[in-house]
Amino acid sequence: xxxxxxxxxxxxxxxxxxxxxxxxxxxxxxxxxxxxxxxxxxxxxxxxxxxxxxxxxxxxxxxxxxxxxxxxxxxxxxxxxxxxxxxxxxxxxxxxxxxxxxxxxxxxxxxxxxxxxxxxxxxxxxxxxxxxxxxxxxxxxxxxxxxxxxxxxxxxxxxxxxxxxxxxxxxxxxxxxxxxxxxxxxxxxxxxxxxxxxxxxxxxxxxxxxxxxxxxxxxxxxxxxxxxxxxxxxxxxxxxxxxxxxxxxxxxxxxxxxxxxxxxxxxxxxxxxxxxxxxxxxxxxxxxxxxxxxxxxxxxxxxxxxxxxxxxxxxxx
Amino acid sequence: xxxxxxxxxxxxxxxxxxxxxxxxxxxxxxxxxxxxxxxxxxxxxxxxxxxxxxxxxxxxxxxxxxxxxxxxxxxxxxxxxxxxxxxxxxxxxxxxxxxxxxxxxxxxxxxxxxxxxxxxxxxxxxxxxxxxxxxxxxxxxxxxxxxxxxxxxxxxxxxxxxxxxxxxxxxxxxxxxxxxxxxxxxxxxxxxxxxxxxxxxxxxxxxxxxxxxxxxxxxxxxxxxxxxxxxxxxxxxxxxxxxxxxxxxxxxxxxxxxxxxxxxxxxxxxxxxxxxxxxxxxxxxxxxxxxxxxxxxxxxxxxxxxxxxxxxxxxxxxxxxxxxxxxxxxxxxxxxxxxxxxxxxxxxxxxxxxxxxxxxxxxxxxxxxxxxxxxxxxxxxxxxxxxxxxxxxxxxxxxxxxxxxxxxxxxxxxxxxxxxxxxxxxxxxxxxxxxxxxxxxxxxxxxxxxxxxxxxxxxxxxxxxxxx
Numbered sequence: 001x002x003x004x005x006x007x008x009x010x011x012x013x014x015x016x017x018x019x020x021x022x023x024x025x026x027x028x029x030x031x032x033x034x035x036x037x038x039x040x041x042x043x044x045x046x047x048x049x050x051x052x053x054x055x056x057x058x059x060x061x062x063x064x065x066x067x068x069x070x071x072x073x074x075x076x077x078x079x080x081x082x083x084x085x086x087x088x089x090x091x092x093x094x095x096x097x098x099x100x101x102x103x104x105x106x107x108x109x110x111x112x113x114x115x116x117x118x119x120x121x122x123x124x125x126x127x128x129x130x131x132x133x134x135x136x137x138x139x140x141x142x143x144x145x146x147x148x149x150x151x152x153x154x155x156x157x158x159x160x161x162x163x164x165x166x167x168x169x170x171x172x173x174x175x176x177x178x179x180x181x182x183x184x185x186x187x188x189x190x191x192x193x194x195x196x197x198x199x200x201x202x203x204x205x206x207x208x209x210x211x212x213x214x215x216x217x218x219x220x221x222x223x224x225x226x227x228x229x230x231x232x233x234x235x236x237x238x239x240x241x242x243x244x245x246x247x248x249x250x251x252x253x254x255x256x257x258x259x260x261x262x263x264x265x266x267x268x269x270x271x272x273x274x275x276x277x278x279x280x281x282x283x284x285x286x287x288x289x290x291x292x293x294x295x296x297x298x299x300x301x302x303x304x305x306x307x308x309x310x311x312x313x314x315x316x317x
Numbered sequence: 318x319x320x321x322x323x324x325x326x327x328x329x330x331x332x333x334x335x336x337x338x339x340x341x342x343x344x345x346x347x348x349x350x351x352x353x354x355x356x357x358x359x360x361x362x363x364x365x366x367x368x369x370x371x372x373x374x375x376x377x378x379x380x381x382x383x384x385x386x387x388x389x390x391x392x393x394x395x396x397x398x399x400x401x402x403x404x405x406x407x408x409x410x411x412x413x414x415x416x417x418x419x420x421x422x423x424x425x426x427x428x429x430x431x432x433x434x435x436x437x438x439x440x441x442x443x444x445x446x447x448x449x450x451x452x453x454x455x456x457x458x459x460x461x462x463x464x465x466x467x468x469x470x471x472x473x474x475x476x477x478x479x480x481x482x483x484x485x486x487x488x489x490x491x492x493x494x495x496x497x498x499x500x501x502x503x504x505x506x507x508x509x510x511x512x513x514x515x516x517x518x519x520x521x522x523x524x525x526x527x528x529x530x531x532x533x534x535x536x537x538x539x540x541x542x543x544x545x546x547x548x549x550x551x552x553x554x555x556x557x558x559x560x561x562x563x564x565x566x567x568x569x570x571x572x573x574x575x576x577x578x579x580x581x582x583x584x585x586x587x588x589x590x591x592x593x594x595x596x597x598x599x600x601x602x603x604x605x606x607x608x609x610x611x612x613x614x615x616x617x618x619x620x621x622x623x624x625x626x627x628x629x630x631x632x633x634x635x636x637x638x639x640x641x642x643x644x645x646x647x648x649x650x651x652x653x654x655x656x657x658x659x660x661x662x663x664x665x666x667x668x669x670x671x672x673x674x675x676x677x678x679x680x681x682x683x684x685x686x687x688x689x690x691x692x693x694x695x696x697x698x699x700x701x702x703x704x705x706x707x708x709x710x711x712x713x714x715x716x717x718x719x720x721x722x723x724x725x726x727x728x729x730x731x732x733x734x735x736x737x738x739x740x741x742x743x744x745x746x747x748x749x750x751x752x753x754x755x756x757x758x759x760x761x762x763x764x765x766x767x768x769x770x771x772x773x774x775x776x777x778x779x780x781x782x783x784x785x
Contacts, residue, residue, distance in 0.1 A: 005672070005675050005685065005686060006673050006685065007674075007686070007687050008685055008706075008707070008770070009767055009769055009770035010676075010680070010681060010683055010684070010754075010756050010769055011681040011756030011759050011760050012674060012676050012681075012685060012703060013362075013363075013760065014707055014759070014760055014762070015362075015760055015761050018711070018763050018764070019711045019714060019763045019764050022714075022716070022763050074711065114712065115712060115714065116713050116714045117712070251716035251717065252714055252715045254715075256717035256728060256730060256731070257720065258720065258721070300731075304728065304747065305728075307603065307726040307751045308357065308590065308594075308603075308725045308726050308751070309590065309600055309602050309603035309604075309605070311600055
């Protein structure tokens with residue numbers, strides 16, 4: 001009889017859903033918005049996506065090489081690469097995703113200690129970096145290829161996003177265009193339908209929970225009503241759905257307590273609306289999430305839950 | 318009023334009133350019966366109970382050699398009452414102590430005491446143990462039984478029988494039952510709960526016992542209720558054991574004060590605190606015991622042993638265990654003598670070569686073994702052999718799945734990190750001592766971090782500091 005056994009603390013069985021599985025699920029959930037982006041914006045969007053994913057993997061491998069770690073890639077760099085591409089205009093120069101993924105992977109993630117230790121959402125930091133470095137390129141939008149109702153449907157002629165239209169010309173884009181994605185914007189943010197399919201998948205698989213995205217979206221809607229704006233428009237326009245379900249749900253950079261997560265979602269909603277209506281930028285989703293990322297440790301500290309057995313302590317003890 | 322009414326009318330009215338009361342009471346009971354409260358957190362885990370749940374309990378052959386450790390319970394180490402070379406008969410008391418929190422041990426086979434030496438036990442400790450070897454080639458043994466009616470025994474008599482029979486909690490913690498049955502002055506117990514949840518994966522011994530010996534379980538519950546003066550008894554069973562619920566519900570129909578409640582299958586439903594929360598919606602305050610909320614909880618197998626001890630005079634010399642896991646050729650439910658060594662049992666059921674881990678108890682809270690010399694002790698609920706071990710560990714992603722899963726409402730990932738950084742004061746401030754070590758956090762962790770291990774470390778260090 002074999003007399004050599006492994007000895008360890010319990011539990012001796014573990015879930016088969018490990019970190020790699022989680023990352024794989026997120027990647028699968030990003031397929032519908034990615035396909036939608038390619039359908040809407042064509043080959044250019046596809047190119048940006050491929051460059052972004054490949055450079056992301058490259059940077060990650062390089063960092064691991066420099067660090068001398070023999071860790072296997074966990075799949076998070078693919079997610080970061082896709083997310084960054086989805087957050088870029090299809091008209092950005094081809095080299096921009098490479099710089100973006102460098103900022104995301106090397107500066108925002110690995111320099112802080114790697115997966116699990118970064119403070120800010122890597123893809124959003126990269127987007128913010130690119131936005132302040134190349135404001136022109138980052139805010140030049142193109143017409144969608146499908147369902148075009150303008151006279152000159154050629155790429156190269158730029159088109160404003162629905163939120164810019166609202167800010168500058170006070171015109172609302174029709175709901176159906178917002179919902180299906182027939183509008184100007186970043187590669188992955190336009191089709192609400194595709195994003196919701198991906199988000200639904202993540203809910204179904206238990207990868208994300210409702211406590212951040214739902215309060216986020218609802219807060220934006222409610223505040224839109226408060227400020228006499230169209231709530232449905234604000235909930236579907238810009239990068240809100242992409243941000244709320246795929247960026248604000250990032251594990252590492254959001255609170256761990258249940259209450260903290262709800263507060264995080266609501267605060268993101270408040271900041272988003274404030275930037276959209278009163279700020280200099282037409283869109284506030286990425287900055288609101290980045291700002292709340294910085295608040296995460298504080299939120300965690302403020303919302304430490306009272307454990308089981310403390311509710312009755314006041315009376316019984 | 319009676320003057321105005323005829324005798325007939327008056328009686329009818331009384332009858333009506335009485336009936337109404339009974340109907341109301343029944344209604345209330347109906348309502349209460351299905352009322353199960355939800356505790357926070359918890360998990361659904363893969364159960365693997367199908368391996369053994371339809372296997373009747375088999376009597377394991379009487380071993381040639383048993384190892385009876387002098388500390389199988391929570392409490393003081395016992396003094397041996399025999400010495401090397403003594404002949405002992407099955408059922409003889411061979412170790413005892415004067416300490417209040419202790420429980421004597423008995424010879425589980427007849428034979429000769431060959432040695433008293435330190436021996437490893439499944440909990441990882443090494444304790445003085447009495448080793449008995451049977452002298453005959455083919456030991457045929459029967460224990461002398463007597464017939465007692467528990468209804469005629471006084472409270473104190475029952476407690477002393479339970480104590481002398483060496484009965485401890487058979488769910489795993491092995492706390493002396495006689496201590497549990499004598500609550501301190503001034504505490505009133507209104508409810509006795511029998512724990513038939515058996516929420517650990519793989520284990521089916523309690524399930525089989527409830528199916529095969531429902532009467533003994535119910536009598537055991539009545540005995541406990543009598544001793545602590547409780548007015549109701551509840552048997553809580555997870556709804557993955559439909560047949561056991563049915564059998565016990567049928568028996569319980571004869572008693573007004575006993576009910577069987579089906580609980581949702583959710584780990585850790587069998588945790589004492591969460592069982593009380595589910596059944597009665599009472600929260601045991603931090604650092605307190607169930608008796609502080611008027612409840613005594615016992616395992617169903619403990620109740621069964623109490624019946625055997627009180628009615629038949631059989632001390633605790635055997636118990637039912639589940640031997641299961643993918644490393645076992647013939648997964649089974651076995652009734653084994655206390656002191657039977659793991660190697661004998663595993664030889665009997667067949668241990669696969671590729672087994673990497675042998676666990677005493679359930680896989681969520683059990684102890685992994687380094688040697689198969691260890692004996693089955695009173696708290697051993699099963700032997701699980703696994704061929705797979707944990708994969709590589711990733712850094713914490715802060716995904717907070719452990720926070721959602723923790724049935725105590727703690728922040729396991731923070732506690733784990735603080736333990737790693739040896740910041741024990743901070744861990745204490747985050748309620749590390751309230752952890753019940755159920756393993757939910759470490760089970761669900763996608764990075765496979767050893768959270769229970771880390772929190773235990775923190776708890777041990779905090780307690781060390783406290784004692785100083």
